Amino acid sequence: MLLGLALASMGLATLDAYTQHLRYARALALQFVSPLYFVAEAPYMLGNSLSKNLSSRENLLAQLEQQRQHLLTLSHTAQRYQTLKADNDRMRALLGSKEKLPGSVLIAEIVSVRSTPSAHHVIIDKGSEDGLQVGQAVLDAAGLFGQLIEVSGSTSRVLLLIDKDHAVPVQITRNGARSIAGGTGSRDSLVLENVPVSMDILVGDLLETSGLGGRFPVGYPVAEVTSVALDETSVFAEVKVRPLAQTNQSRFLLVVFTAEQARAARLEGGS
């Protein structure tokens, strides 16, 4: 009996880890257990709403003022963005290349965090009912946060970009040099894999998604280079980068729909 169950488990785990066949069963079970996440998170939600209700008037006013100023700066950037985008589209049209279609985003709230020293997941409160699909990119206010790896009806699991299992194709914003940023399991560093010593990369360079591989949309900020070590005996430079996303502070996340995904979600919702 025990042996049979052990064999069944091994079979299941293999199927689960290397194929997609069990995705539906997992999604169903996740839907079933997801209330537990909300219960487990309840103390934080309660605390948040308490501090929201009890914070003083001066505090709120100060916060409002700060946000107003922030909004002003942002709207200034947005105005410039419009002209820049129009410019950019014209240039691209001149070059004959396809226009970069802007995606839409959906705001989701984190309802549970699972962090062991090597695994970093969070659960968010949106699922396939909101049109989410496995593989979509997830952002927070500062940069790329992770991607969806499991989607049930009303909740989904996000794999953080700092997880050891995660890697994202990136390019340097300054010169377009490409690499891959892999998670290390630690919150404040990613590692750039196989960077040749000849690559033009400097401390302070910004990395953004390159869109290669087709999973992440192009152009979202990912990380900042914190150290470049050139070892004469190696053909690769050791580059450490710091993720921009606030992986232990963000409460609200943005799930990105590329234009195609948004269209697919709309079609699904309509049918």
Add this chain to the structure above:
Amino acid sequence: MNPLVLLSLGIVAATLSVARLPADWYGWMGLWQPQWLLLLLMYWALGVGSRLGVLWAWLCGGFVDVLLGEPLGLNGVVFASITYLLLRFRERFAMYGAIQQALIVFIVVMLAQLFRGFSLNFFANQDWNLLPLTTAVSSALLWPYVYRLLRALEPRRGLR
């Protein structure tokens, strides 16, 4: 034990196992989280385990896999093995004193966590860490209290 009580205890244990620690505690307390589900499972196996058996333990493990985002079947086989072992050595375990029981709990939890660590390393590319040792220590320290608490929840029938 009343199945409804057991189910709600299971829900409490599962909730505790996904509950998040405040960020500034995480560094030192994250490692020491007791394995509530394993403790409850061990108590259950000592009590009514003979009526429901390893298959049920395995099925419950499947839900825990999904809850924790681990490869399907991993916690199933851990749960089933623990249930099997405790069913096999139930009488002897019941004779032991609190310290001896806690020692057994330490060994069982550590083996379970080692097995999980190995499987996660194999299937999900996760690093080894200190969790098997630390969670086994905290679980073993809590066992006598958990045992007494669950015992107190037990309905009293006739002479005991």
